[in-house]
Amino acid sequence: MTIANHRFTHIEYSLKIPATAGAAPPLTWHGRFDASIVAVSNLLARIATLQTSVAEIYCDQETSFLYRLGGLIDGYRIRFVDRFEDAYVSESFFKVVFSDETPDSNELPPGVIAVFSGAADLCPPGHIHHESLTPERLKRAVLDAIASSDVGVRRTMDALKDTAGFEPEWRPLDFDHTVSPGYYTRALLDVLASLRIRARTGGGADRYDMDELVDLVDVFVRIRQACSPPPRERFPSPAALLYLTDASASRDFAADPSRYTEAALRNRGIAEPRAMATAISYAEQGRTGGDTANAYIGEIERERDLLDRLIALAAASDVAPVVRVPLSNRDVSGEIKRLGEVDRGDGRKTQTLSQRLSEKLAPHLDPWLEYLDSVPSAPLKFVSNLPLEWGFSQGLPLMVRHEVSRIPVGPGYATVPLLLHNDKIHLKPSDLQTILFVSSFADDDPIRDHLKNALAVIQDSSADEERVAQMKAKGLIPKNFQLPARSSGLDVRIDWKNVANTAELIETVNAHAHAITVFDLHGSHDADGGRIHLKDEAVSVFDIHRDLRISPIVLLSACDTSPVDRGHDSVAEAFFLAGARTVLSSALPILSIQASTFLARLVLRIQHCLPADLSHGPVRWSRFVSGMIRRSYFLDLISLLRETYKFDQATKNDLTFQTGMLIDPLHPDWVQGTKAVIADGVGIGIDELDEFVARNAQFLECMKYLQLGRPESIIIGADT
Template sequence: MNLELSYTSIINIFIMPESDDESAQSLFQGFLAEILDPQYIQNLSKFSIFPQEVQEIFMTQEELIYFRNHYFKPNIFLLRPTALRSFLPLLKEHSFVVLTYLPSDLEFISSIKNEFKYSPITASTNKNSDVNINQDFNCYILDEILYERLKLYVDKNNDKIELIQLLEKKSLRNKELTDPGFISRNHGVTCATESVVEGFGYEFKEVKFIPGSPEKSGYVRAIIEAASNLLTIAGQEKDISKSDLIVYSPSIYNHLYKFNSHWWNQVFRKIKNKKIKELIKNGVFKNPNYSGLIIETEEPFNLWDYPEAGTILSMRQSELALTTLAIQFLSILNCSPAIRLPNAINFHTGEIRELEKLSKLSGKKQILNFNKKFKNLVSTIKNEIGSELIEFIKEKSNSITLCTDTPLEWVSFDKIPLMFTHEISKIHTTPGNMFLLNSSQSVNVKVHKSELFVVTVIRSFKDNDPIKSMLEMSLKHFADIDNLVTIKIVDVSSEIELIRALNECNSHILIFDCHGEHGGSESHGWLQIGEDKVDSWSLTYKAPIPTIVLLSACLTSAVSGSHASFANGLIKSGALSVLGTFLPVDAAKSSIFMGRIIYRLSGFLNAVEKLGIDHLTWREFITGFFRMSYCTDILQAFKEDYKIIDQKQYKKLHIFGNEVVNSYQESWFEKVINAVSIESKLDEKALFNLVDEIGITESMYYMQLGRPENIRIIFKD
């Protein structure tokens, strides 16, 4: 790992509990049990708004907002002690390191301080730290000590002319907290958005709480109000690596949505009071809106008089607080509002399970039923979100970090699915530990265009498997168009051989070509490697995983599977971006899909470079590809299923579609439909009706997981 650091970058490290995969975790979402402690939650929340660059302490509020929108590249790490020790060689020479810890970790902090060339700044809640974050905490709390450390650094490094000039020309910023001019709601649905405002140096002078209610309207108004207020302050213009909005809905493990299961029966059996049992079940876990509730009872009671109920409620409250904290990190990193969606979008495990079953059938009746079920699902989810949030997301964003376990990418916010109208980065909200780490993860990777021109394929099929050579033939066909991309194919027949191949892989892009499957909502997903069912979660620490992984296999991020999908396991093992599959994919179509990505590597990137563009993100790259692929799907349906265009028209429209996508034109799909209208002599409304009728297409079987916006493709040496 190479950190993107300047002399004035701050490396912010929070010391987490020592743990491993066997450590106790919270029941419903999978956070490390120890961090349910309010001390961790409170201190992590404060840690999230620390300055990330020494230059920030010299900026006006306006300069800070502009800097965070355009140049902000934080280096935030949540590390357990053993991980920090292994990480030391990368950071011990750096001038500005902040170690935030709980008092219980004081001994560990004392044991490593002397290993740094420049003494790290320590922050905690006790008198032994350099900064006590319990005393008058705000975003300026590190300013004075950072200023003193900067002067010491310049004294020891008098060749750093730019830093000497910084000290001579700039004075410390005004540490007065200003009123943003609007109220705080101080609620879980607005806290992440409000924390961005507080990080700019504002202090809310008035708090107006959202009245508790089982209805969602009050929460939705508060979410939109807070988001609009932040956009008023921060604006919408950002660096390409940032997301315009963070859109999320907290979930629990997939299998726990089966509320009549044996597991839930065992949990609720311990609660003897029927009213309390119903309150926990329906008010907390089955609440379709925002977990607000009003208790109407003839006899008042204290929930905490029922220990089993209190334990469940306390744990879920802590999980929701940690979810809010994860979103807070993302909002601050992106300078973006967070939009909380209602719980109801997570309650479709039965429909999704049925959808996956139907996707494996090939009869005409079954295909029609599959498409009908798909349309019902996305229509229901859209209605559950509601028109106010739909309109806000549609109008205020082109890029989204999506934090949900539901396939929200399939829902059409504006005529076609979200995965084609927006640049999407997706982070699963289960397991909670991964969610928190991925949300706070801020490492940026720079990759030169030419480094992407070597692609490794790890393949595992039996010799008589009819699809064994399909991907190889497709990749070579597309690579041979301009002979710029080198394809390395490695055949493996066991997990041991797979691990060896991964250790020998030096490509930034890896493709897995094999069969995939999963064991349902309570088991892992796997790839079939020879006779071995390989679970990617078991690969952690055994082999390095490249930055970008493309999965040409079925069900690698199965829509009805558990959190432990093969794709998610690769993220845990170090990949920044994984292209996974929601559903079983057709081998021939998947081969062409992957082949077109390979051709795009050379064709598109070379074309972009000629336009004088310095860089783009992998998220931009793959979004453009998804859009072209969707155009292909729709045009093929118009030609083959509806016969409204012929082959010659198809080719002409296909070229036009690629042009409008690759030239970043607004309303690109409307322009494609307009072109089809001219060729077919059908009006645009009728064509959009056909698009709705087509429903799910092959491109929608794929999904983009991870932080692809953090991979920056550069063109200059």
């Protein structure tokens, strides 16, 4: 199934915000969101009730679900502009422009629909007032714009109409429960509205109600059951079965709380130190319904409202429910801080502290993870500042049990564009044929060649059947995969570049338009934020992000590129501002040998596993990387077991092979299957194995790699 010309399929929503005359936009004090975007969150809520595309203008509700679930159309496209006329500069033919001012000319370009966001009695002729912009009204406006367009546009739209089908009226469905609107349901209600499902809202306290949320999430289960794609269609796996968020706040305050006591704030010249200290405590505890007469609390609530509207737009694009749990910074910040301190020290108590962290996460995550126990591996999207990936599920780390990626909720100026990336990036295997590696170390650095040497083994093995057989025996690649022919396009080439300084880094990155860029260097994070360390100098990527043309996929082989125990302004967040769609980053310091092995295995996986995955249909990058993390975890777990139970190399190879067969490709019963294989091979019971994992394998090196950003929006399809 194909959709007609994207230029005419998209509807682009533009919101005019106050111009800053080239200056940096004003930021909110707490989450550092653009204050002018916070001010228009009510318009984002309005957009969430509208259609994502012209295909949805035409089609019925069920077809709309299928398009979104299958990734056939992009999600909501939203831009912020300084002037009404700036919205005209766009590839999309249909543009809905929200503005409290009128355009310079009364003659609007074809396809432009003007929406007035000021007072209703000031709405000029030819504009739609934002409060009266309903899906029905937008449908009429788009159909009128098509009817008045030239013959070429009408011909294209007729083809789209034939593909999508046509429903004359916009038909919503009513949800037969009354829902209490508030902090825990706001985003979920927006998603339902986007899906043409109207929920009755009523009174009640703004509180976390598990039963109410389960009723709402069940709606999505029924949608997915009713909208299975046709058997002959090739759809990627769902982008997300669940968006899970919480009440976590900016990491900056928890990272250095001594700077934010009332006395410290007074000494720094804050006009109302008590009010600010109260607001910081309010956010750290995840409280709601606070006294908005406190201006600082009022701004936190406005930030939360904006965040909910953005999460809803992203989740609606994926037909996924949004569940917010009452988990705050205060609940786990102590465990996270101690885990970071221990990991940076001798590491002997890492497993114990990891277990304590997962126990704190469990009451909030377990009810929703149990909901997914029967799913072999669910794509989960977290929007949080907390490492929810490190929870536990069915005796495995959560990021091993399921496919997990996360969007941090700060700094706001990096979070907003991430949540607005609701379009898809479609890649072919040939786009991954060359990977750029940017390396920078001092000549005498003992780790400077670790990654290069690991990659050399991979490159040699792709031309040497005997070496491949050896690697299969060691469990580095599954035995059921064959080497692809060189003509297949997956004979991955390494484009290795050494740089010494910032100028060389910028020149190198911008000269190579590859889909994947790997940075092999030292990283750090201190009170001033994240740094990458080049041979001649250390640099903040925030200082150079506007000069970079970065790949959509960035892999960081460096320490502390998104440290969970420190503040924001991390290296990963800077790369998002530079244009990356997803960053594989480090939550803590990483070990060079293990990091080099991990990335070499990832290259090997692209070479030898991707063709098999693509034989079943398109593959999301998030799923591909999750498979790599899962594979690495079991390789490391088997090695740990061997240290304790002293079995021979042949047994280790056999366990590696058998578990690999269950997870590449993923067997429906792989969780219990891998446990049974390992327990039988080691000669222990499954209960003893579970106890071993809980005591020794809650936190392995591969779990320091976090999938951040929107990796699910990158879809790899077969070359045609």
